[in-house]
Amino acid sequence: MSDRHDIDESRWQIEGRNPVMEALRSGRTIEKILVVKGLREGGIRNILSTAKDMGIVIQEVDRRLLNSISQTRAHQGIIAVTTPYSYVSVEDILEKAKKAEEPPFILVLDEIEDPHNLGAIIRTAECCGVHGIIIPKRRAAGLTPAAVKASAGAVEHIPIAKVNSIAWALELLKKHGLWVAGADAGGKPYTLHDMKGPIALVIGSEGKGLRRLVREKCDFLVGIPMKGKINSLNASVAAAVLMYEIVRQRG
Secondary structure: OOOOOOOOOOEEEEHHHHHHHHHHHOOEEEEEEEOOOOOOOHHHHHHHHHHHHHOEEEEEEEEHHHHHOOOOOOOOOOEEEEOOOOOOOOHHHHHHHHHHOOEEEEEEEEEOHHHHHHHHHHHHHHHOOOEEEEEEOOOOOOOOOOHHHOOOOOHHHEEEEEOOOHHHHHHHHHHHOOEHHHHHHHEEEEEHHOOOEEEEEEEEEEOOOOOOOOOOHOOOEEEEEOOOOOOOOOHHHHHHHHHHHHHHHHO
16 A cells, blocks of 8 residues: 555545445546545445455545545545546447347436435436436536435446437437436326336426426426425435336336
């Protein structure tokens, strides 16, 4: 292990035990791992053992140093310095579904701004077998360390495309035979829709929901019945409800 503390803060970093372990498992290029001196708890020990077997440089540093460079403020004693996340194309996501011989199941996020919401949605999407996620380049959260940590490492296992126009992406998906379902409070209850075939599920931004142009590109709108006094769900919770309904329908 090295005692050198030469840290380039402009590099992309992954923070927290689960995200770092998933990055190792996925084969992502990791330049070095920074760990608090003397920290050898079970999860940390497994990470360091795996990293050592892979020939990755491990640096023991003072906790104050990790605190100073952490972007999540919840690094759990370990940060991996790595290459930036590689986004894919929409066609790459469609190809993944084709290779799996499954009807495409794609999640489209229309201006989700909270990185914690983004991370939570990615985590659920990976658990639901979503083939890929599409996000916009502007006015939306990207794959920051906070989003990666909130995903519990799921970003390492699900392809994500970043596009200039969500409306354009929806038109492209339609040309490939997908139905586009938009999550909207005014839609019919989700249980009344057939979502077993090729589908793109669109989730709108926190508070504002789907933008008008994006809503118009949807083939149908799906709503979640509200029984209480509050008339909306957190975006990540709504996404989870609808994704699992698609999983249920597909059996």
